Amino acid sequence: MIPTIEWHGDHVRMIDQRKLPGRTEWFTCRGYRDVIKGIQVMVIRGAPAIGVAAAMGLALGARSIRSKSYAAFMEKFEKIAHEMLLARPTAVNLRWAVERMTRFAENMSELPVKKIQSALRQESEKILAEDIEINRRMGKHGQGLVPKGSTILTHCNAGSLATGGYGTALGVIRAAHENGKKIKVIADETRPWLQGLRLTAFELMEDGIPVSVIADNAAGSLMRQKKIDLVITGADRIAANGDVANKIGTYQVAVLAKTNRIPFYVAAPISTIDYTIKNGDMIPVEERGPEEIYRFGKREIGPSGVSVLNPAFDVTPASYVSAIITEKGIIRPPYKKGIKRYF
Numbered sequence: 001m002i003p004t005i006e007w008h009g010d011h012v013r014m015i016d017q018r019k020l021p022g023r024t025e026w027f028t029c030r031g032y033r034d035v036i037k038g039i040q041v042m043v044i045r046g047a048p049a050i051g052v053a054a055a056m057g058l059a060l061g062a063r064s065i066r067s068k069s070y071a072a073f074m075e076k077f078e079k080i081a082h083e084m085l086l087a088r089p090t091a092v093n094l095r096w097a098v099e100r101m102t103r104f105a106e107n108m109s110e111l112p113v114k115k116i117q118s119a120l121r122q123e124s125e126k127i128l129a130e131d132i133e134i135n136r137r138m139g140k141h142g143q144g145l146v147p148k149g150s151t152i153l154t155h156c157n158a159g160s161l162a163t164g165g166y167g168t169a170l171g172v173i174r175a176a177h178e179n180g181k182k183i184k185v186i187a188d189e190t191r192p193w194l195q196g197l198r199l200t201a202f203e204l205m206e207d208g209i210p211v212s213v214i215a216d217n218a219a220g221s222l223m224r225q226k227k228i229d230l231v232i233t234g235a236d237r238i239a240a241n242g243d244v245a246n247k248i249g250t251y252q253v254a255v256l257a258k259t260n261r262i263p264f265y266v267a268a269p270i271s272t273i274d275y276t277i278k279n280g281d282m283i284p285v286e287e288r289g290p291e292e293i294y295r296f297g298k299r300e301i302g303p304s305g306v307s308v309l310n311p312a313f314d315v316t317p318a319s320y321v322s323a324i325i326t327e328k329g330i331i332r333p334p335y336k337k338g339i340k341r342y343f
């Protein structure tokens with residue numbers, strides 16, 4: 001498994017996911033603005049990976065602050081944290097990581113700034129290590145839901161590349177595979193950015209897990225023909241009532257799954273649950289540039305000047321979700337009650 005993001009000497013480097021699977025190239029971040037850029041242009045993407053990147057970005061930002069007094073340091077650090085928060089709007093893991101790093105810095109007011117700076121770097125390394133561990137635990141819980149010999153549909157990429165490592169939805173799939181369940185995966189190609197075709201298929205092939213890619217609009221027909229036994233996706237933000245924001249197209253997969261009586265599972269760490277919001281209508285949905293739709297690679301394929309709508313995420317109401325798989329266990333409906341236990 002190639003690492004998604006890591007410290008390399010005094011800088012942070014990320015695998016450039018825009019170039020996968022064709023080329024494996026590092027994107028180097030020497031300052032926090034490089035990290036913001038990396039998140040915005042999707043060098044790194046996927047909710048937990050964005051959280052880890054934000055934490056490392058803040059550690060880079062902290063290091064660049066020259067002030068010696070704690071108060072002056074914190075004033076600048078909070079400005080950097082605010083800039084980081086605006087990098088991408090939907091994945092709540094970004095806010096979770098920024099808040100954790102800020103609280104961590106707030107609790108070190110007694111220490112010299114130099115020590116705080118190196119402690120922040122260590123904290124970001126801890127967040128990365130914890131994320132991998134959380135995914136493994138999620139995999140252990142979730143694989144129990146996967147019947148032997150089943151075919152699993154997944155959407156987007158909720159794999160190693162979308163996290164610190166191992167993955168959420170793909171973590172469950174990996175754990176089922178490691179348990180000898182002889183599963184097969186169907187990956188939605190996931191227009192327009194093709195995370196399913198480019199990243200999920202790449203990761204699963206590397207691990208020797210059988211995978212077939214389909215055009216997004218083939219899922220319904222395959223479900224009706226009973227060629228899919230269950231669906232597992234990741235999430236970018238889960239509201240307190242269990243509504244799930246995830247990559248655009250997830251909602252239609254969930255509706256099709258319910259109509260065809262197929263379980264629809266969401267695998268996500270507790271840090272993806274935003275307990276401050278009541279329901280999915282309050283989740284900000286990122287609108288991305290039109291070129292993702294009208295261009296194919298570098299080629300323009302739409303009529304020039306065509307109007308485009310490009311929401312990057314959608315919200316699946318909790319009533320379509322059979323269970324939420326977390327590192328702490330499986331949450332089943334009613335979600336309001338199940339989620340409350342963790343907050």
Ligand code: MRU
Nearest residue numbers: 045046047156158162234235247
């Ligand atoms: O736009 P992206 O690629 O960042 O969207 C990613 C997704 O929607 C994933 O399914 C989600 O972040 C979960 S990743 C473990």
